[in-house]
Amino acid sequence: MPAARESLLDAAYTALARRPWSGVRMVDVAAVAGVSRQTLYNEFGSKEGLARALVRREADAYLAGVDRALKEGGLDTVAEWTVASARRNPLVRATLTGCWSERLPSPTLSAVPSSSAVPAQRRADGPLPAPTDFVSAVRDRSLAALGSPGAAKGETETLARDCELAVRLALSCVMVPPGEGGVGRMVREAIRPGRVAS
Template sequence: MPTAREALLSAARSALRTRPWATVRMVEVAAAAGVSRQTLYNEFGSKEGLGAALVARQVEELVTGAAEAAVAAQRGGAGPAECCAAAAAWMLGRAGEEPLVRAALTGTWNSRLPAPPPGRPPRYVVERLCASTLAALPGGEGRAVRRACEVGLRLALSFVLAPLPEDPGSAVPDRVAHVVRALLAAGDAAR
């Protein structure tokens, strides 16, 4: 059974899917979660606190999911380039599905969304994403792999910012893997 905090975050996320954050009422979130409004205020302090916690949860889901995608690829026998591409595919999917994730990655917040938590600019989110993915990669502690994977994830992020109209993102992981392989090969050739 989810905690009151998790139930409230899920209820807030559901409400945000159907209407702008400014119109989401705390009493409705509490009722949807099956808790009192006082419990909501005890957990988050304010609507702004609830919104910041919701954004933080979405970012954590993004970071954890990308690392899990990289691990799953590794278990399937993939090398660093394919693992990084799997993480990039996860990131692209989440950014396409979740406006909060897209905003956290790009810094493009609008009035339909809660305000971002302080001290969490896109740079922070991308650094967390890269670090969690690298921790899951074979050879992720190596300098060449770190740099190549970071470039690959940042390349994928550019498709979040400016998607190609003819490519809904399905070819992006292949492009990421290609770039990461090329950077790793160039690093090997330079040795």
């Protein structure tokens, strides 16, 4: 029931934009999605399960955006995507920084026991990414996209450092907005030419 699951996640995200997570009611999420409350519970098991699935979906969407940014540009584009995504989406901002406000669900980052028959929920019930996981994931994706096969070890290590520096600069700009020129300029100035654009 992937369509119902996505509709429920969309409804939960919309509800979260209007009220704190503590005020989001499962019956309202189901009604907005046009499914029964039983369908909601069959998909997610509980409100905590819904929260975990919502956080997982937003984290996956952020990483898919990183992949698109790497195809369109380079490390500066990834940094700009990171800041824009965190500014637009409070769940992405919270997962990237570890700063969860009282308005947001605060799902346990460690895995929770899952008896769900729904594969997507079993994945959501697994460990959720922590900020350090995002740094590693973005660095590794950037390294894979921008590196060249057969590059010397020193060259690969320098590229890995540049990739991590770019993501850490972006995360600092999520916490404290960048000045004139934005995060892309900061990355272009901090990283050797050729690393910024692919």
